Amino acid sequence: MLQNPRNEADGLFANVEAWDVVKSRWVWEKVRDRWEKVLWEDLLWFPLHIPKMSIISWMVILNRLPTKDRLIRLGLESDGSCGLCEDGLENKENLFNECVFAGGVWSRVMLACRLPCRSMCWNEALAWTIANFKGKSLLVCILKLVWNCFLYFVWEERNLRRFRGCSRLVDEIFE
Incomplete structure (x- = not known):
């Protein structure tokens, strides 16, 4: 956030000799923060991505979803059991990897895509996805969409189970 806009603007434009180069792109390049590209960026932000699903995937990767383990640490939750399988602490690893429900969905997804499905921890699964879902072909775009949809659903x-008290079976999701 700008603390003192006038001082920051003075610093930005102080050494400008040719005002014809000062365009919006020039200003953007001067003021933006540059970070190294993360390995998983292309899994989320690709031409056919669905923004709401990519945002949930982004939050999953960064471990920013309000899972019960995080809510317990904040003192906002007392029961930490997984809302999907009632087995284990609800955290990123459990929800998207160890949970029987999520495992059933993922194995059905992989079967439908005719890809091998093997048990891996979250970090291994993410690394596998990054390594195998590369490129810009239609097939790769579909696989990226499938992965984002899996995390979203x-x-x-x-x-749905936590706030509305309703649930679906794995088979119902695939209908």
Whole structure:
């Protein structure tokens, strides 16, 4: 956030000799923060991505979803059991990897895509996805969409059960 806009603007334009180069792109390049590209960026932000699903995937990767383990640490929750399988602490690893419900959905997804499905921890699964879902072909775009949809629908199912008291079976999701 700008603390003192006039001083920051003075510093930005102080050394400008040719005002014809000062365009919006020039200003953007001067004021934006530059970060190294993360390995998983292309899994989320690609031409056919669905923004609401990519945002949930982004939050999953960064571990920013309000899972019960995080809510317990904040003192906002007392029961930490998984809202999908009632087995284990509800955290990123459990919800999207160890949970019987999520595992059932993912194995059905992989079967439908005719890809091998093996048990991995979250970090291994993310690394596998990054390594295998590369490129810009239609097939790769579909696989990226499928992965983002999986994360989104697991989170959606968790919220349906938690806040609305309704649930779906794995088979119902695929109908």
